[in-house]
Amino acid sequence: MTALLLVGLLIGDPAPSLALRPLDGGAPIALQAAGAGRVTVVDFFATWCAPCRAQIPSLERLRRRYPRAVFVSISVDDDPSLVAPFVRETGIGSRVLLDPGRRLFSAMGAHKLPTTFILDGRGTVRKINHGFGPGYEQRIASWLDTLFAN
Numbered sequence: 001m002t003a004l005l006l007v008g009l010l011i012g013d014p015a016p017s018l019a020l021r022p023l024d025g026g027a028p029i030a031l032q033a034a035g036a037g038r039v040t041v042v043d044f045f046a047t048w049c050a051p052c053r054a055q056i057p058s059l060e061r062l063r064r065r066y067p068r069a070v071f072v073s074i075s076v077d078d079d080p081s082l083v084a085p086f087v088r089e090t091g092i093g094s095r096v097l098l099d100p101g102r103r104l105f106s107a108m109g110a111h112k113l114p115t116t117f118i119l120d121g122r123g124t125v126r127k128i129n130h131g132f133g134p135g136y137e138q139r140i141a142s143w144l145d146t147l148f149a150n
Helices: 031-035 050-065 080-090 103-107 136-149
Strands: 019-022 040-045 070-075 095-098 115-119 125-130
Touching (some): 031 040, 040 050, 050 136, 070 080, 080 095, 115 136, 125 136
Parallel strands (some): 040 070, 070 095
Antiparallel strands (some): 019 095, 115 125
16 A cells, blocks of 8 residues: 655745746746735635635635735636636636646645635745635634734
8 A cells, every 4th residue: 555645835834936827928927926025815726626616705705805915816727728717707806827737736735626825925834724615714814814913
């Protein structure tokens, strides 16, 4: 029997500096540049992921509630042409980056969709949430309140 070892980021680790292509075109950017030195909520999603779709209204409410934070949604779809129609249909208002090879997804140690990372202004991982379910929005809000209080 072979053991599966999942290596990922831990609280206090810096986010990887891999650059991803924005959905709206332009040069690839890294999370640190996307966050511009601000608290950043990074969410990995896919168009085919039902929990991701269910999570979007919560993320949008959080994005409106916390204008000081930067919200970045990262698609791991293999076919980037599916992402723009999905973004329009679901009303994702955050910046969208494309990770079709799942390089950043893997580098950050995400293993489930959706996965949400909260980074501080230095790009350090402060919180990680795997999946979506009851209490998600309140948990993320609590984490953001704590970061902004410090």
